Every structure is written in structure tokens, then in C-alpha cells.
Amino acid sequence: MKKARVAYAGAIHEATPHGEQIRLADGRVLEQGEVVWLPPFEVGTIIALGLNYADHLKELSGELTVTAKDEPLVFLKGPGALIGHNGQTRRPADVAFMHYECELAVVIGKTARGVKKAEALQHVAGYTVCNDYAIRDYLENWYRPNLRVKNRDTCTVLGPWFVDAADVPDPHDLQLRTLVNGQVVQQGHTGNMVNDIAELIEYLSSFMTLRCGDVILTGTPEGVVNVHVGDEVVTEIDGIGRLVNTIVGDEAFGR
Amino acid sequence: MHSNPCHLEFDVAPYRLSGVVYGTLLNHEPAIASLGPAAELPPYKAPAKAPVLYIKPRNTLAGHGDAVVVPADAPELEIGASLGIVIGRTACRVAPEQALDHVAGYTIVNDISVPHGLFYRPSIRFKARDGSCPIGPMVVPRSAVGNPDALDVRVWVDGALVHSTTTGERRRTVARLLADVTEFMTLSPGDVLMLGVAADAPRVRAGRQVRIEIEGLGQLDNRLVNEGVPQ
Numbered sequence: 001m002k003k004a005r006v007a008y009a010g011a012i013h014e015a016t017p018h019g020e021q022i023r024l025a026d027g028r029v030l031e032q033g034e035v036v037w038l039p040p041f042e043v044g045t046i047i048a049l050g051l052n053y054a055d056h057l058k059e060l061s062g063e064l065t066v067t068a069k070d071e072p073l074v075f076l077k078g079p080g081a082l083i084g085h086n087g088q089t090r091r092p093a094d095v096a097f098m099h100y101e102c103e104l105a106v107v108i109g110k111t112a113r114g115v116k117k118a119e120a121l122q123h124v125a126g127y128t129v130c131n132d133y134a135i136r137d138y139l140e141n142w143y144r145p146n147l148r149v150k151n152r153d154t155c156t157v158l159g160p161w162f163v164d165a166a167d168v169p170d171p172h173d174l175q176l177r178t179l180v181n182g183q184v185v186q187q188g189h190t191g192n193m194v195n196d197i198a199e200l201i202e203y204l205s206s207f208m209t210l211r212c213g214d215v216i217l218t219g220t221p222e223g224v225v226n227v228h229v230g231d232e233v234v235t236e237i238d239g240i241g242r243l244v245n246t247i248v249g250d251e252a253f254g255r
Numbered sequence: 256m257h258s259n260p261c262h263l264e265f266d267v268a269p270y271r272l273s274g275v276v277y278g279t280l281l282n283h284e285p286a287i288a289s290l291g292p293a294a295e296l297p298p299y300k301a302p303a304k305a306p307v308l309y310i311k312p313r314n315t316l317a318g319h320g321d322a323v324v325v326p327a328d329a330p331e332l333e334i335g336a337s338l339g340i341v342i343g344r345t346a347c348r349v350a351p352e353q354a355l356d357h358v359a360g361y362t363i364v365n366d367i368s369v370p371h372g373l374f375y376r377p378s379i380r381f382k383a384r385d386g387s388c389p390i391g392p393m394v395v396p397r398s399a400v401g402n403p404d405a406l407d408v409r410v411w412v413d414g415a416l417v418h419s420t421t422t423g424e425r426r427r428t429v430a431r432l433l434a435d436v437t438e439f440m441t442l443s444p445g446d447v448l449m450l451g452v453a454a455d456a457p458r459v460r461a462g463r464q465v466r467i468e469i470e471g472l473g474q475l476d477n478r479l480v481n482e483g484v485p486q
Binding site for chain 1: 277280281298299303304305306307312313314315374375376377378383439440441442
């Protein structure tokens with residue numbers, strides 16, 4: 001079962017796939033472009049992982065002092081950063097390196113506190129795709145990466161579909177990729193996570209209670225490159241979804 | 256369970272909190288100064304230019320009078336008394352001169368942390384423990400509060416005054432902080448932004464009663480208890 005949240009004709013609706021179209025819960029069948037796509041579930045705490053793919057860790061090794069053996073690099077994000085499928089993300093005019101990050105987003109479905117790895121996946125409701133942009137120009141070495149890098153308005157894209165966990169037999173056997181203007185620029189496999197989903201839930205729930213709607217953004221593989229105004233960025237995970245986003249400039253925001 | 260400060264009601268818009276709470280690290284000049292030359296050395300390499308922020312997620316929220324659990328792996332907790340700036344109007348790219356117009360009022364936040372001396376990585380394990388962000392006892396409308404950058408702040412443990420500071424001596428005043436933060440992230444009505452904790456925040460063990468008082472905002476009381484002890 002896949003579902004989305006969309007705005008249409010003055011209200012917010014739950015929608016399901018209907019061939020190439022979508023069907024609202026009230027029966028209306030619409031083209032995908034007729035609706036405004038929102039993040040596909042009510043988002044609680046947003047928990048993001050840095051450096052959780054072995055290949056990405058290697059890619060950034062020149063500027064890092066961590067190793068895969070360290071405690072997971074976890075940071076939190078606020079709700080203001082979120083946008084949905086087919087949205088626009090702002091690239092400030094003064095930056096040199098802004099990049100996408102294609103990530104498997106794991107949605108918690110049942111309260112988790114002190115959960116062991118073996119039981120952890122029972123606490124997962126489902127999955128979606130996240131494109132978690134970062135602007136490396138703004139990195140400073142204090143609570144790094146800080147909110148100016150990772151919690152910017154429009155820079156956390158979620159969707160298009162929430163996919164039930166029951167429909168994803170192995171979340172660690174998924175191909176993910178990013179395309180910029182149709183060119184594949186990033187490829188990876190969810191089997192290459194340094195800390196897998198069950199380990200992340202065990203780790204996080206050892207010190208904080210996870211609740212329904214909390215989401216874990218599980219990190220990105222190697223292949224992050226700069227994006228420019230006008231670029232169409234597609235982050236895609238097989239079986240989960242194809243999330244489209246467009247980079248826009250300061251002018252769109254009256255800056 | 257902890258009481259949710261979102262149930263606090265107050266008499267000016269938006270009448271309740273959203274539950275979104277942002278903290279500000281190292282905004283107190285004496286706290287910055289206490290780092291000394293370390294701020295220039297690895298892993299930091301330079302003092303921070305932008306505000307350094309963090310999030311107190313919803314599992315941390317607690318209310319006036321709630322017990323706060325001292326986790327088994329931390330002998331004592333740091334009591335971070337902070338002014339809580341409650342947003343009243345959507346704040347995006349506000350100028351310092353207009354910033355306070357976006358404030359509904361002020362409250363007290365006890366930003367409790369597992370003590371940590373290294374600020375290189377976001378310290379979720381230290382900052383996001385369940386119940387580690389009591390807020391209250393009320394939200395006082397901005398019109399009833401004097402200069403938010405000159406309020407007395409006191410922390411009492413079991414009735415003894417252990418920490419006495421003010422909301423002054425900040426790298427960024429309330430208005431400047433709102434301007435610099437909303438340059439890149441919009442704050443919504445009911446969100447809370449903390450001005451930040453002062454230097455030498457007291458550390459407290461389980462069994463103690465903590466009171467934070469901010470001039471004009473009342474007193475926020477919470478007892479620290481051991482993990483696993485019935486409350």
C-alpha cells in the first residue's frame with residue numbers, strides 16, 4: 001500500500017496510485033501534476049544520519065577525522081525545512097557548493113524505547129524517499145553539521161509516497177540513485193549502510209523515545225555534486241518512489 | 256509521562272506552543288570566553304560565525320512540576336536555564352529592528368543536558384533525553400516583560416541559590432538572534448527559540464529539587480529522580 005498527502009481544490013487529501021494517475025480518498029482521479037504534493041505523513045521528530053554509507057565516508061575522508069567505528073553521527077531537523085514532491089528548493093546566490101543527498105527515510109510506527117536490534121524493525125511503519133540538501137559553504141565545526149547547513153527552509157524534500165513496511169521485504173536490498181537533469185550522478189545500495197536500520201533504532205531508542213511519525217533519514221551514498229539554479233533533481237529508490245525537485249534562485253523568494 | 260508544555264495556554268496569539276523548540280549554543284560572552292584558545296584549535300579551528308543551534312525534540316518536552324529522570328549512565332545533569340522566546344508571528348528574514356514584533360512572549364526553559372565538553376558534533380545523546388526540556392510555568396506576553404536582554408536569571412537547588420546571571424552579555428541579543436536565525440529558517444507561531452544558557456551552568460544529581468527563576472516570568476520547578484525509581 002502506497003499513500004500520499006496532497007493539496008487539491010481547497011483541502012488536504014490522502015491519495016493512492018491509480019495507474020499513472022492518482023486517486024483521492026473521496027474518489028476523484030487526477031493527474032499527478034494537478035495536485036500539490038506534501039510530505040506523505042504527519043512528520044514528528046526528524047532524525048538524520050551523517051556519514052552512514054561506507055562509500056560516502058571514503059568520499060569525504062579528506063576533510064574528516066571520523067571513522068566508521070565512531071558513534072553514529074546524528075542530527076535533528078525542524079519541521080520548517082520540509083517540502084514535498086515536485087517542490088522548489090532555494091539555492092542562495094552566494095554559495096559555491098550545494099548538494100542533494102538521496103536517502104531512505106524510515107518512518108516509525110510504534111513507540112520505541114530501549115528496543116533491541118532483533119525487534120527493531122517491528123517498530124517501522126514504512127518508508128519514503130528523502131532528498132536532504134546541504135550547503136557546504138556554511139559548515140562550521142560547532143555541532144557540525146549545524147542548522148544553517150541542514151535545516152534551511154525548502155531543503156528537506158520528502159515523498160512522494162509513504163510505502164508500508166509490509167510491502168518492502170528487505171529495506172537493505174534497495175538501489176538508490178540521483179539524477180540531475182536526467183544524468184545519473186549518484187548511485188548506491190541500502191545494503192552499504194554503516195549502521196543498518198535495526199542498529200539505528202536500537203541506538204536511538206537507547207536514549208530517547210521514538211514515536212509514531214518520527215522519521216530516520218538514513219544517510220546518503222557517495223556521489224554528491226554541486227547543483228545549480230534550474231536543475232531538476234530526481235532522487236529515486238527502487239520500490240519506494242521517485243522524488244522530483246527543482247532548484248530555484250533567490251529571485252523566486254524576493255531576495 | 257511528562258506533561259506537555261503545548262497544553263500551556265496564554266492570552267495572546269498563538270495561545271499555545273507548537274512543540275518546536277530550538278536551542279542556541281554558546282551565546283553568552285563569558286561562556287565563549289571560557290573556551291579560551293581552544294576555539295581556535297582543532298576540531299573547531301575557528302570561533303563560530305553563525306548562530307549554533309540545536310533542537311529539543313518532542314520526547315524532551317516536559318512541564319512545570321514534572322520529574323526529570325537522571326539516566327543511569329550520567330551521574331549528574333547540567334541545568335541550562337534559558338530565556339524561551341515564544342514566536343507570535345511567522346518570522347522569516349526579520350530585521351533586528353522589527354524582530355521583537357514577532358515575539359508573542361517569553362517563558363522559562365530548563366535545557367537539561369548530559370554534561371559534555373566537546374561541541375564538534377551534534378550531541379543528540381546528550382541533549383535529547385526524554386523529559387530533558389521542561390518549559391513553563393507560563394508564557395508571559397511581551398508587553399508585560401521589560402527589556403528581554405536584561406532579566407535576572409537564578410537557579411536554586413533544594414532552596415539554595417547556586418547560579419545567578421542575567422539574560423545580558425549575549426553575543427546575540429534577542430532581536431539579533433531572531434534576525435540571524437530567520438535569515439535561513441522560518442520560525443512559526445508557537446515555536447520556542449532559546450536565547451541560550453549562561454556560563455558555569457550548575458550540575459545536579461538525582462534527588463534534588465531544581466527551581467529556575469527569570470525576572471517577571473515566574474519559577475519553573477522540577478525534581479531530578481533516578482532512572483527506574485517509581486515516580
